[in-house]
Amino acid sequence: MLDGNAFEIHLARSGGPAPKAPGGRTPPRSDPGPLTTEEPRTVAEIARRSAHRYGHRPTMKDVAARAGVGLKTVSRVVNGEPGVTADTERRVQEAIASLGFRRNDSARVLRKGRTASVGLVLEDLADPFYGPLSRAVEEVARAHGALLINGSSAEDPERERELALALCARRVDGLIVIPAGDDHRYLEPEIRAGVATVFVDRPAGLIEADVVLSDSFGGARTGVAHLIAQGHRRIGFVGDRPRIHTATERLRGYRAAMEDAGLPVDEAWVSLGPTDPEHVAATVAATLSGPEPVTALFAGNNRVTVTAVRVLAGRERPVALVGFDDIELADLLGITVIAQDAAALGRTAAQRLFRRLDGTAEAPETTVLGTTLITRGSGEIAPPEGT
Numbered sequence: 065m066l067d068g069n070a071f072e073i074h075l076a077r078s079g080g081p082a083p084k085a086p087g088g089r090t091p092p093r094s095d096p097g098p099l100t101t102e103e104p105r106t107v108a109e110i111a112r113r114s115a116h117r118y119g120h121r122p123t124m125k126d127v128a129a130r131a132g133v134g135l136k137t138v139s140r141v142v143n144g145e146p147g148v149t150a151d152t153e154r155r156v157q158e159a160i161a162s163l164g165f166r167r168n169d170s171a172r173v174l175r176k177g178r179t180a181s182v183g184l185v186l187e188d189l190a191d192p193f194y195g196p197l198s199r200a201v202e203e204v205a206r207a208h209g210a211l212l213i214n215g216s217s218a219e220d221p222e223r224e225r226e227l228a229l230a231l232c233a234r235r236v237d238g239l240i241v242i243p244a245g246d247d248h249r250y251l252e253p254e255i256r257a258g259v260a261t262v263f264v265d266r267p268a269g270l271i272e273a274d275v276v277l278s279d280s281f282g283g284a285r286t287g288v289a290h291l292i293a294q295g296h297r298r299i300g301f302v303g304d305r306p307r308i309h310t311a312t313e314r315l316r317g318y319r320a321a322m323e324d325a326g327l328p329v330d331e332a333w334v335s336l337g338p339t340d341p342e343h344v345a346a347t348v349a350a351t352l353s354g355p356e357p358v359t360a361l362f363a364g365n366n367r368v369t370v371t372a373v374r375v376l377a378g379r380e381r382p383v384a385l386v387g388f389d390d391i392e393l394a395d396l397l398g399i400t401v402i403a404q405d406a407a408a409l410g411r412t413a414a415q416r417l418f419r420r421l422d423g424t425a426e427a428p429e430t431t432v433l434g435t436t437l438i439t440r441g442s443g444e445i446a447p448p449e450g451t
Contacts (some may be wrong), residue, residue, distance in 0.1 A: 122163040130159035142167050182417065183231030184214035185224055185241045187265075193366055193389055193406050194242075197264070200410030201240055208418050210237065219308075221245025232259055238417045240264055240410075246307065248273070260420035264413040266309040267430070274420065275430040276413040278404035280310045280388070283435030284317025285324075287386040287402045288362050290437060292325045296360040296384060296447050300333040300351035302344060302372065303364025311336055314364045314388055333358050344371040352383065359447035360384035366391045373397065384445040390438065400443025403436045 124138045131138070133152060140148050141156040148156075159165075182205050186194045202212045213231060217224035224244040228251060231239060238260035239251070246269035255261050255273070262274040291299050301318045304311035315336060322329050332354075335347045348371065351358045361376075361383060363369040369387030376383050387394075390403040412431055419425040 122165040124165070126163055127156060127159045127165050130163060131155040178237050179235045180209055181211045181213055181234075181236045182414075183228070183236040183239045184212055185227050185231070185239065186214060186216045187219055187242050187244065189214070189216045191366075192392060196407040197410035200407040201414040204411055204414035204418065217242075217244040219244045219305075221247075225250055229254075238262070238421055240413050240417060241268075242266060243269065243309075245269060246309075260417050262413045262417045262420070264409055272428045274413075274416050274425070274428045276409055276416065277430065277432050278310075278409060279432050279435050280313035281317040281320070283388060283402040283404065284314035284362065284364075285321045286317075286435070286437050287388065287400075287443070288318045288321035289324065290400070290439075290443055291360040291362065291384055291386055292321060292327070294360070294384060294444060294446055297327055298330075298333065298356060298358045298447075298451065299327075299360045299362060300348075300358035301335070301362050301364065302347050302351070302368050303336045304339050304368075306336045311364055314362075318362055330356075336364075339365065339367040339371075341371045341374075344368050345375050348372050348375045352379070358383070359451050360443075360445075361386075363387040365389050369394075369399065369401070373399065381448065382445050384443055384447070386443040394438075395440060398441030400440050401438050403438050405433060405436075408433055 124135055124142065128135045128138045131152075133156060137148060137152060138156055140146070141153050142160075182201070184198060184201055186198065188194065189198075198212075198214060205212045213234075213236065215227045215231075217227060221244045224241070228239060228241060232251075232254045236259065239254075240262050241248075242264055243266045248263075248268045248271050251259075251261060251273075252271055255271075262276065264276045265278065267275045267277065288299060288301075299318075299322070301315060303315055306312060315334070318334075319329060333351055335351070337343055337347065344367070348361065351361065352375075361372055363372045363385065366387065366389035369385070369389065369391055372385055372387070376385060386400045386402065388402045388404075390401045391399065394401055412433065416425065416431070
């Protein structure tokens with residue numbers, strides 16, 4: 065677990081003496097040698113020893129000494145302030161280039177009470193949906209001179225909590241969270257302390273906060289209504305676990321579309337659960353079996369859609385499919401989808417976050433972004449005659 069107060073790093077050092085060079089001197093070593101005895105050290109201790117082993121990072125004092133000027137003069141040059149002659153600035157810049165000096169932005173922003181960093185807690189960094197979302201957040205952060213730090217919760221509420229609090233302990237100015245859990249009261253002290261917080265894709269649990277969502281209910285309702293318009297009456301739904309807000313909203317949209325059309329729902333057609341390929345494949349196969357199998361499927365997210373495509377590809381009888389979330393190569397495969405704009409979600413959430421940081425945002429608000437039905441063929445397959 066990340067510890068917000070200090071890291072404890074355990075290293076070991078070599079045992080035997082180094083061989084002597086001619087003249088009795090011990091040659092410098094780039095290899096610390098075999099690790100033998102463990103010795104716990106703090107980060108500060110490691111840093112002190114590493115400075116000797118790996119070299120000294122130049123400071124403004126070093127630049128001042130090299131250029132033959134005062135520390136304040138170096139500070140003025142580094143920060144682009146007036147009051148320095150052209151010749152003095154040239155000498156300072158030459159010293160900076162010679163030493164490889166870099167300005168310590170961390171110290172500078174901390175003096176202003178901000179770290180110019182933003183934390184992003186995702187569900188899964190490997191999920192294609194979160195790539196454009198994360199990139200959009202990063203672009204907005206960059207435009208505000210801030211660094212983005214992200215990590216994934218793996219849909220584990222405790223891991224989400226640990227990661228969010230670890231980011232707060234590292235003094236991020238704001239958090240954007242895709243919730244794994246449904247109780248976010250643990251963030252109340254951080255929000256009161258000034259950490260701007262926005263939830264995206266799913267709402268916050270048990271606290272008032274800014275939220276940016278896609279219209280999961282409306283999108284699913286549109287997708288299922290589209291299948292009904294093709295003549296389907298037996299439509300299956302396969303979605304994520306029931307504790308996930310988007311899964312239950314999409315199921316609600318499915319039921320609403322069926323009710324709008326006056327169609328009954330056989331609970332054997334409906335499944336909320338894990339989205340690993342094995343489970344989804346078994347679930348899809350079950351809905352397609354029996355005396356009255358479904359003639360169409362609505363897939364509740366991109367992972368379900370991918371597995372459903374694989375299952376349906378091996379069947380002789382065509383089955384219509386609409387998936388929630390676009391997927392890579394869906395255009396080539398002819399997959400009809402309900403597309404949500406992941407980049408717009410991230411961008412809107414980040415813009416809201418920086419308005420909160422700038423003090424221009426007022427009461428917490430929920431923003432719902434629309435979805436788009438993209439017809440490519442799989443959702444336009446008609447049911448077999450007589451069904």
